[in-house]
Amino acid sequence: MNFSNLLTSLVDGLLIGVVYGIAAMGLNLIWGVMRVINLAHGVIIALGMFGVYLFFSTLGLNPYLALLLVAVLGLLLGVLIYFIVIARVINAPYLSTLLATFSINMIILGLGTAAFTTTPRDSGFSLGNVDLGPLTLQGTRLVAALVTILVTGALYYFLYRTRPGKYIRAVANNRAAAELMGIPSDRILALSFGIGTMLAAIAGGLIATFFSFTILSGDIYQQKSFVIGVLGGLGNPLGALLGGLILGVLEGILPLAMPNTWVPVIEFLLFIIILLVKPSGLLGGRQ
Amino acid sequence: MTLILQVQAVTKRFGGLQALTKVTFDLAQGQVLGLIGPNGAGKTTLFNVINGVYTPEEGRILFLGKDVTGKKSYELAKMGMARTHQIVRPLKELTVRENVIVGACYGHENHDLISAAKIADEVLSFVGISARADQLAGSLNVAQKKRLEMARALAARPKLLLLDEVLAGLTPSEIDGMVKTVLSIRDQGVSIVMIEHVMKAIMNVSDRLFVLDYGQQIAEGGPEEVVHNPKVIEAYLGDPQMAQKLMEEG
Amino acid sequence: MRKIWLNPGFWLVLAIVVALGAWPIFQQDAAARETGFTVLLAIVMASSLNIVMGYTGYVSFGHVVFYGIGGYIGMYFIDSLGLPLPVAVLFGGLSSALLAFLLGKAILRLRGAYFALATIGVNEAARTFVANFQPFGAATGIELQFSVYKAYGGALQALWLVYYGVVGIAIFSVIFSYYIKTSKFGLGLMTIREDEDAAEVIGIVTPNAKTWAYVLSAILPGMLGVLFFFKNGNVEPGDAFRLGFSIESLVMIMLGGQGTVLGPVLGALGYQRLRGTLLTSDLMIGSLPLKDFQLVISGFLMLLIILFIPSGLVGWLRQRFATLRRVLA
Known part of the structure; x- marks a missing residue:
């Protein structure tokens, strides 16, 4: 193993890690605001993949333009899911929300399988390679990481500098108090759920520019989102980016030291250990 | 006279907040101790510490003469302690x-x-x-x-019963019924610590009163003596309604 | 608390399971037996998960881990050590119980959704670990030699033998489930479900009670795992630790009614029948066969139940008709 290999693995890991990070950010935002674990997250990631893929391969749209459309559709889908399903179970025991989101997962997965089958798809899109000194990086991954950072910045700005964003944080902090202050919590919750699914769709769309996928691929990324979410602190959207970076580095470096198939074992063990030792995440305060 | 419960210089903090400061009292077998104080004085926290829900940072708690500091609620229940919750469960x-x-x-x-x-x-x-x-x-x-x-x-069939505001939210006739019930529990030999805001009732029921304010004990003694204690009246002045009640009922 | 054998609810649930199990035996029909396998497996998985989820209130997404680990240990004993099936089944159950004990000590400290998440992690950790574990054949798993079945009078005879075992375990599982529900231990579990902090104050040693509930829920899936993989002749990580199987068990409990004895049985039966009907249907929707929509229809039904009858069929009947409480356990 030489230094350049190590460096390439490390940077590749970081680039993919941030993309995983925004998927997890969506999951974390939803958990943080409404204490719902969205088990339909993975399938929405997969929808994002298909969205970019279909716009690109059938309409010939530039994938990054397609990503914009996918983001808007992701937001709308989330708001729709919120009003049809989540709003009715949000005050029920957490089992109801888990199973409700899981049934949404089943429905979308079933429709998706009927429509797209489970044959692997590949966008075939490429931006060539970029050479940076000893490093050779895939252009699509580089752009994906840049897009992720832009999206994170925008989310940060939205949550901390705009009125609806502040409302979201207020509702996350204390829904009853926010309602007393006149914040329309139902609409804010719908918006939060929508942003959560939008982030999932964006992550999926970006992944589709460099990996092949099927409608079932969402599962893997959903589980990565759980791991990242717990690493960064459940309910902490920005911590998810850090969690994504950590997971990315692990996925970049660990295969150099052990067979690839051991990597998920380490990831899931890490996940359980952090849940047990510090469920508020590596960045989180006291539990 | 055997002591069923001894609370010795118990201190409990939550982060920077000092919820209880060196709280000390004893309860003799078969007696009723009334625990009063303004809202947020630390009464329920004290129950939680006695009951093993929280572990105090300093001090000791002895139940039936044994040091039970840091024991779990279920261990205390197995020794004969029982409680009710302010918000019923x-x-x-x-x-x-x-x-x-x-x-x-x-x-x-x-x-x-x-x-x-x-x-x-x-x-x-x-x-x-x-x-x-x-x-x-x-x-x-x-x-x-x-x-x-x-x-x-x-x-x-506890030896020690902790009652947390069992009268709150009841109508006057329901209060009378509950007071009778508490007295007959005591007559069966059960020792009781009771948190209460309804002054008339707690004065009737308690052998002694213990007053907490901002986590500090500010008075202890017979009911009559305690309600005329200037410190107690001052503590309640933060809560004008309560002070009024104290004046009228005392 | 009446004696079990005086309660009509007990006999009702027992009669249903005995009838389901006995039907293929009287028919001596292979297709009926395969249906019986699927339905009885579902009943045992749902009833045992119900001890943790319905009685104790801890939602586990990792119930299939016990099925998988038990199955792997049993298959390993049969394949590598040449132990007879009944011994392997016993060891399968014991090893699942041991795993549940150790896991329980660790993750049952977590509450609510954190516990649920941890069980997903446990499931995935177990699956990916076994897929790398050489003694268990890593990713390819363990495959039995055909000659193994000779000791049981050939493959056909062995299938029936396994079936009797599964019927026995299914019958035992509902008796067990009923017994726990009406015991002092079960009352303690339900107290934890209703309010865990209050349960501690009342004097229930909650860490122990939860761990035992977890252990008791793990034994039967572990035994069944051995029987099913023995019947199939092989075991692979993907089959042994299929997360979807855990979730299907949750769905069956929800369908029938969590916390009841009859609910998981009816839920398992209903879910498997529905799934079977959809998968073998010849109906077409446009140019696509109806069976392609099995997942959609199941998901949609489940959503309706969660939104409109969250206490499940048995729970709903009990609320609606108070007199039924005596009969529907």
Whole structure:
């Protein structure tokens, strides 16, 4: 193993890690605001993949333009899911929300399988390679990481500098108090759920520019989102980016030291250990 | 006179907040201690510390002469301590009788289901909700839930009973009924610590009063003596309604 | 608390399971037996998970881990050590129980959704670990030699033998489930479900009670795992630790009614029948066969139940008709 290999693995890991990070950010935002674990997250990631893929391969749209459309559709889908399903179970025991989101997962997965089958798809899109000194990086991954950072910045700005964003944080902090202050919590919750699914769709769309996928691929990324979410602190959207970076580095470096198939074992063990030792995440305060 | 409970210089902090500061008192066998103080004085926190829900940072708690500091709630229950909660916690999806059976089964006498059922029926008629025995606990009204909470604690046949605001939210006639119940529990030899805001009732029931303010003990003694203590009146002045009541009732 | 054998609810649930199990035996029909396998497996998985989820209130997404680990240990004993099936089944159950004990000590400290998440992690950790574990054949798993079945009078005879075992375990599982529900231990579990902090104050040693509930829920899936993989002749990580199987068990419990004895049985039966009907249907929707929509229809039904009858069929009947409480356990 030489230094350049190590460096390439490390940077590749970081680039993919941030993309995983925004998927997890969506999951974390939803958990943080409404204490719902969205088990339909993975399938929405997969929808994002298909969205970019279909716009690109059938309409010939530039994938990054397609990503914009996918983001808007992701937001709308989330708001729709919120009003049809989540709003009715949000005050029920957490089992109801888990199973409700899981049934949404089943429905979308079933429709998706009927429509797209489970044959692997590949966008075939490429931006060539970029050479940076000893490093050779895939252009699509580089752009994906840049897009992720832009999206994170925008989310940060939205949550901390705009009125609806502040409302979201207020509702996350204390829904009853926010309602007393006149914040329309139902609409804010719908918006939060929508942003959560939008982030999932964006992550999926970006992944589709460099990996092949099927409608079932969402599962893997959903589980990565759980791991990242717990690493960064459940309910902490920005911590998810850090969690994504950590997971990315692990996925970049660990295969150099052990067979690839051991990597998920380490990831899931890490996940359980952090849940047990510090469920508020590596960045989180006291539990 | 044997001491059933000794609280010695107990201090409890939450982060930077000092919830209890060097709280010290004793409770003799068969006595009723009334615990009063303005809202946020640390009364329920003190119960939680005595009851093993929280571990104090400093100080010791002795129950039946044994050091029980840091013991878990269930260990204390097995030694004969029982409590009610300020906000009642009925086991909603179980029947009223089952709620009380749980108390008898898992208390220090460790009954099986059959003998626990007998005790449950006795206790339910003692607190006066026998007629509701087969209803789900979630369907009771507030006063009935308070009685259920009391029945569940009593079914354990405790040596020490901690009552957290069992009178709050009750009508005057319900209060009279509950006061009688508390007195007859004491007559059975159970020692009681009781948090209460209804001054008239607690003055009637308590052998001694203990006053907390901002986590500090500011007075202790016979009921008459304590309510005329200037420090106590001053503490309650932050709460004008309470002070008014103290003046009228004292 | 009446004696079990005086309660009509007990006999009702027992009669249903005995009838389901006996039907293929009287028919002596292979297709009926395969249906019986699927339905009885579902009943045992749902009933045992119900001890943790319905009685104790801890939602586990990792129930299939016990099925998988038990199955792997049993298959390993049969394949590598040449132990007879009944011994392997016993060891399968014991090893699942041991795993549940150790896991329980660790993750049952977590509450609510954190516990649920941890069980997903446990499931995935177990699956990916076994896929790398050489003694268990890593990713390819363990495959039995055909000659193994000779000791049981050939493959056909062995299938029936396994079936009797599964029927026995299914019958035992409902008796067990009923017994726990009406015991002092079960009352303690339900107290934890209703209010865990209050349960501690009342005197229930909650860490122990929860761990035992977890252990008791793990034994039967572990035994069944051995029987099913023995019947199939092989075991692979993907089959042994299929997360979807855990979730299907949750769905069956929700369908029938959590916390009841009859609910998981009816839920398992209903879910498997529905799934079977959809998968073998010849109906077409446009140019696509109806069976392609099995997942959609199941998901949609489940959503309707969660939104409109969250207490499940048995729970709903009990609420609606108070007199049925005596009969529907």
